[in-house]
Amino acid sequence: MSTTTLAVLVPLLPFLGAVAGLLLGRTAPGFVRPLALLPTLAAAALAVTVAVRQGGGKAVDAATELTPTGSVPVELALHLDGFAVLAAVLVGIVATCVQLYSTAYLREDPRYPSYAALVSLFTSAMLLVVYSGDLMVLLVGWEIMGICSYFLVGHYWETEAARSASLKAFLVTKLGDVPFLIGMFALAADAGSFRITKILGAVAAGGLDHPTLIALLLLAGVAGKSAQFPLHTWLPDAMAGPTPVSALIHAATMVAAGVYFIARLLPVFTASAAALVVMAVMAAVTMVGSALAALAQDDIKRVLAYSTIGQLGYMTGALAVADRGAAVFHLLSHGFFKALLFLGAGAVIHAAGTNSLTAMSRMGGLTRRIPDAFWTMTVALLALAALPPFAGFFSKEAVLVAAEQAAAGHSELAPTAAGWTVLTAGVLTALLTAAYATRLWLMAFRGTGEPAPDHGRQPVAMTGVLWVLAVPTVAFGLASDVIGDWFDGGQFLPTLLTSVLGTGAALLGAVLTYGLWQRASAPAPRVPAGTAATAATPGTAGTPRSGETAQVPAARPVADPGRTLLGPLHPHAAAGFHLDACYAALFVRPVQAAAGLVRFLDREVVDTYVRGAGTGTRLLGTLVRRAQTGNVQTYLSALLAGTVVLAVAVAVLANVNAGS
Amino acid sequence: MHLAYPAVLAALLFCTGLYGVLARRNAILVLMSVELMLNAVNLNLVAFDVWLRDTLHAGQALTLFTIAIAAAEIGIGLAIVLMVYRNRGTADIDRLRDTAEGHEPAPTTDAAPTADRATGAAA
Numbered sequence: 001m002s003t004t005t006l007a008v009l010v011p012l013l014p015f016l017g018a019v020a021g022l023l024l025g026r027t028a029p030g031f032v033r034p035l036a037l038l039p040t041l042a043a044a045a046l047a048v049t050v051a052v053r054q055g056g057g058k059a060v061d062a063a064t065e066l067t068p069t070g071s072v073p074v075e076l077a078l079h080l081d082g083f084a085v086l087a088a089v090l091v092g093i094v095a096t097c098v099q100l101y102s103t104a105y106l107r108e109d110p111r112y113p114s115y116a117a118l119v120s121l122f123t124s125a126m127l128l129v130v131y132s133g134d135l136m137v138l139l140v141g142w143e144i145m146g147i148c149s150y151f152l153v154g155h156y157w158e159t160e161a162a163r164s165a166s167l168k169a170f171l172v173t174k175l176g177d178v179p180f181l182i183g184m185f186a187l188a189a190d191a192g193s194f195r196i197t198k199i200l201g202a203v204a205a206g207g208l209d210h211p212t213l214i215a216l217l218l219l220a221g222v223a224g225k226s227a228q229f230p231l232h233t234w235l236p237d238a239m240a241g242p243t244p245v246s247a248l249i250h251a252a253t254m255v256a257a258g259v260y261f262i263a264r265l266l267p268v269f270t271a272s273a274a275a276l277v278v279m280a281v282m283a284a285v286t287m288v289g290s291a292l293a294a295l296a297q298d299d300i301k302r303v304l305a306y307s308t309i310g311q312l313g314y315m316t317g318a319l320a321v322a323d324r325g326a327a328v329f330h331l332l333s334h335g336f337f338k339a340l341l342f343l344g345a346g347a348v349i350h351a352a353g354t355n356s357l358t359a360m361s362r363m364g365g366l367t368r369r370i371p372d373a374f375w376t377m378t379v380a381l382l383a384l385a386a387l388p389p390f391a392g393f394f395s396k397e398a399v400l401v402a403a404e405q406a407a408a409g410h411s412e413l414a415p416t417a418a419g420w421t422v423l424t425a426g427v428l429t430a431l432l433t434a435a436y437a438t439r440l441w442l443m444a445f446r447g448t449g450e451p452a453p454d455h456g457r458q459p460v461a462m463t464g465v466l467w468v469l470a471v472p473t474v475a476f477g478l479a480s481d482v483i484g485d486w487f488d489g490g491q492f493l494p495t496l497l498t499s500v501l502g503t504g505a506a507l508l509g510a511v512l513t514y515g516l517w518q519r520a521s522a523p524a525p526r527v528p529a530g531t532a533a534t535a536a537t538p539g540t541a542g543t544p545r546s547g548e549t550a551q552v553p554a555a556r557p558v559a560d561p562g563r564t565l566l567g568p569l570h571p572h573a574a575a576g577f578h579l580d581a582c583y584a585a586l587f588v589r590p591v592q593a594a595a596g597l598v599r600f601l602d603r604e605v606v607d608t609y610v611r612g613a614g615t616g617t618r619l620l621g622t623l624v625r626r627a628q629t630g631n632v633q634t635y636l637s638a639l640l641a642g643t644v645v646l647a648v649a650v651a652v653l654a655n656v657n658a659g660s
Numbered sequence: 661m662h663l664a665y666p667a668v669l670a671a672l673l674f675c676t677g678l679y680g681v682l683a684r685r686n687a688i689l690v691l692m693s694v695e696l697m698l699n700a701v702n703l704n705l706v707a708f709d710v711w712l713r714d715t716l717h718a719g720q721a722l723t724l725f726t727i728a729i730a731a732a733e734i735g736i737g738l739a740i741v742l743m744v745y746r747n748r749g750t751a752d753i754d755r756l757r758d759t760a761e762g763h764e765p766a767p768t769t770d771a772a773p774t775a776d777r778a779t780g781a782a783a
Contacts, residue, residue, distance in 0.1 A: 630760025633753060637682050
């Protein structure tokens with residue numbers, strides 16, 4: 001089979017699996033698991049084959065036009081370059097791991113068939129986005145992902161949090177999609193085609209009339225999908241979905257779609273320096289803000305969600321300095337280790353019976369209950385903190401190197417301002433990332449107190465997947481010198497300056513956090529539980545207590561290094577810097593007030609007229625009824641009087657008219 | 661003969677009839693007044709027919725028509741008045757107010773002896 005045929009099969013197989021799973025889910029429950037797993041596995045294998053055949057060489061393009069669609073043609077097109085094939089491999093592998101993990105994680109869930117089918121559909125949509133060579137076809141996959149995300153976040157729709165989170169995810173991403181669509185039309189109108197190759201050709205020929213406008217419009221959609229400031233608020237809430245969904249959608253693939261989209265159309269963005277600076281500022285704000293917020297979260301999944309936002313900020317930053325190779329390299333390695341982190345977090349939550357880090361830090365012996373999750377998560381957290389020799393180090397180095405090059409003015413595309421912004425924010429975030437990774441590790445796995453409840457050994461499907469994902473987490477960095485061949489041909493070897501800066505910042509953050517944790521937790525065992533509340537935490541005594549973590553005042557205080565590290569910033573960071581409250585004040589309340597006004601107008605004004613029409617007629621009828629006395633002679637008298645009046649009137653009028 | 665005489669006579673007749681219709685209590689007298697009004701109209705028709713020298717004599721034909729209809733009308737009208745009198749023992753128009761707004765139909769137990777008395781009186 002030709003490479004094109006194989007590439008067509010890659011998104012098609014999970015799609016067919018999803019359709020079959022939805023159709024057979026009720027009638028043949030035995031087929032659900034194979035139907036979920038096998039097409040995804042086959043798609044992953046095919047994606048690897050396609051990647052090997054493509055081999056980073058010349059891009060494979062194939063297109064067919066199903067039907068003429070008016071002025072700008074929409075074609076079913078494939079564009080297989082190094083970025084596409086590698087991203088597809090990531091999607092395939094992570095999706096397979098997630099499907100396998102879900103068979104164990106959701107084995108008692110009554111809605112597993114629809115869940116598995118939606119995950120398959122989602123995988124297929126993401127693969128379509130990755131392979132598509134036509135913006136309209138890409139948009140189809142983009143929107144299918146949006147709706148699948150809505151359904152999957154709302155999987156536990158019995159809970160209020162899941163319902164509102166799914167709605168929020170849907171609305172916020174759609175808010176970005178509106179300008180995205182307009183930008184896409186503007187781009188197609190300028191370039192005369194939806195085909196990516198033709199658009200890039202038009203950009204290279206300087207045929208773009210409004211590059212800044214188009215880039216900013218597209219950036220809005222990307223910010224929504226890739227959870228960048230200010231449209232990132234849906235991602236932490238989306239953790240209300242099942243953990244494998246968080247791993248697949250909100251870490252490895254869907255949020256990567258936005259970054260991938262910019263990587264594909266990077267020349268459109270580099271055509272406008274203003275757009276690059278905006279992107280760099282957006283990435284910097286996202287990175288630092290999310291890292292600070294991650295440091296203050298109590299829910300382990302929310303910590304990971306904010307870290308996802310931060311890592312996506314790194315990718316956007318790499319794109320802002322016009323190095324898409326570094327961005328996609330970080331996307332790939334982040335996809336592996338973040339999926340591992342989420343799946344590991346699922347195992348931890350499963351074992352501990354809680355999402356709360358505070359509760360976990362009061363629990364001893366969690367590492368002995370889940371040794372696989374402990375070791376793999378340790379590896380993944382090291383990768384997240386970007387310590388050598390793990391994958392995250394190399395990819396983050398690639399980003400920092402690109403930023404440093406741009407800051408030094410060596411890049412002919414990116415403005416120096418963007419380079420400095422990304423570099424500063426990147427190094428600062430490296431410190432914060434290491435800090436919250438260390439905090440998560442210490443609080444989840446180094447807790448003391450009651451031993452964790454024993455749920456028995458976890459199924460192989462769950463632990464095995466963790467080890468599978470641990471392989472690229474550890475070893476993907478080795479690809480850093482060959483992976484350049486698949487991209488634009490650059491080298492991603494770390495330089496001395498950036499590796500010292502990045503690793504130094506990370507080590508500093510980790511050591512600082514560890515020191516604070518030791519200081520906070522050391523006296524705890526010696527002080528009785530009741531009086532420990534104030535005495536045991538000299539470091540935290542000065543910080544204001546937020547409502548969230550002060551839930552059990554009598555309980556033993558928790559050694560939370562994040563609280564000390566953030567100081568007075570802590571309650572604000574825990575609330576996501578009150579962005580949700582801002583949005584509530586700016587958008588939600590005006591909309592609700594407008595709805596109240598409309599309701600008032602409808603109920604009290606419009607309905608009054610309707611009711612008045614009835615009441616008025618009835619009153620009039622009552623008046624007229626009084627004239628009905630039953631005496632025929634009265635009626636006749638009235639008739640006579642009326643006739644006389646009319647006759648007189650006619651006579652008078654006739655005379656007046658005749659006279660005039 | 662000048663047209664004024666029959667016209668004035670017809671007007672007087674009509675006014676007398678109209679007064680009777682509007683003011684008399686007895687239903688039979690009301691019917692008689694209606695006849696007066698009809699005849700006033702007939703008088704007019706004939707008078708104008710002559711005055712206009714109509715070759716087809718449409719006025720006279722219409723008068724015959726009116727007489728025929730008046731005969732039928734008075735027949736039915738008297739029959740109704742007779743039935744009302746038999747049922748209620750009175751033909752006083754002022755007291756026949758069953759169609760008034762808010763009028764409650766008389767209960768049948770009350771109506772039965774009245775009807776008996778009415779038939780008895782008629783017999």
